[in-house]
Amino acid sequence: MAAHIYAASPTGPRGTGGLSAAERSEPENGIWCCATHGKSIDSDAGRIFSAVQLKAWKRLHEARKAAEINGGALSHVGLVESISVNSSPVTSLEGRKFELGMRNIFTGQNGSGKSVLTRLIASVAYPDHVAELSRDREVDMGVRWFDPMTHDVATKGRSGVVTHVLDGEPVPYVARPYKTILLQPAQRGEIENLNALAQMFDLSTSAMRSTLGLLPADSDLVKEVQCLNGKVHWTLDVNGRTERFTGRGGLSLGSEPLILLELAGLHARHHARVEPTFLLLDEFFGFHDIHTQIAALERLELAAEHAQVAVVSHSPQIVQRVSADWSTTVLEHRPRNRWDTPLDFEVETKSAASD
DSSP states (O other), X not given: OEEESSOSSTTSTTOOTTOOHHHXXXXXXXXXXXXXXXXXXXXXXXXXXXXXXXXXXXXXHHHHHHHHHTTOOGGGOOEEEEEEEEEOSSGGGTTEEEEOOSEEEEEESTTSSHHHHHHHHHTTTOTHHHHHHTTTSOEEEEEEEESSSEEEEEEEEETTEEEEEETTEEESSOOOOSEEEEEOXXXXXXXXXXXXHHHHTTOOHHHHHHHHXXXXXXXXXXXXXXXXXXXEEEEEEETTEEEXXXXXXXXXXXXXXXXXXXXXXXHHHHHTTTSOEEEEEESOOTTSOHHHHHHHHHHHHHHTTXXXXXXEOOOHHHHHHSOTTSEEEEEOOOOOOTTSSOOOOOOOOOOTTTO
């Protein structure tokens, strides 16, 4: 049976999501389900299944059908469904469960925990993030994903030591549950260094070179890429002009994130065909006006295809302008009380004889 994601009527389950009555009647606002789940979706005033979940499931099912049609592996299609944070260095995250869709925006003022949240999501595949964060305060979190089986991992970190419990069993590490691409504003010159780019995307240099070779056919900005002696030389279309940059720091500060964004979309789309992939972009659009940011997000939404995406942005205009396919998480800064930090010390006792 067909079920609505946002309600057909203004007072129905899950509200209208800001969509007009005509938009709520479009196929994009519907999801096909079995009769049992179709009825559950609209029961209990729609609180059992959120719009974020339904949109994510729909996107995931589309990815599975695309893999089936194209002869891909259905077992490699997956989704990170939620993250629960019990303890972290940022108080605004503690005691919260964050539902994740296929397209996500984390927004809020500085210090609200946006960047920390992306690192916690990435930590299932790269526990070094928890190890680093736990040096300041104990980290206790859980992540649920499916691929297509549902998995739960509880991760704890204290003083740099990380432990995992996967589906009820302690494990030394979680064996590559999903590919994570976490990008932060690159240091100047990294985009012109082949080894630095390969490390950024967790690829070998040969795989990075091949990915760069495919970028011009997929990009409106990049016209040509050459790799010579470990340096990356870029030819760009800048406002209708062809400009060449020879690997000596000539790229503008604003061009670097746009290039990396297009490269990330290409890489994520390719990798999502072989394993679940999550692309995390931390404050990537600060150098550009709102129109450029929106255009970049719209392009990313298409380029990443069936990869999951989360974008960190402090701009309220981004939240207002993106399409309804993006779910928004707003974080508020909560200063930590000085009594919140637990004491962490060891007591050494000596016997009377040793005195």
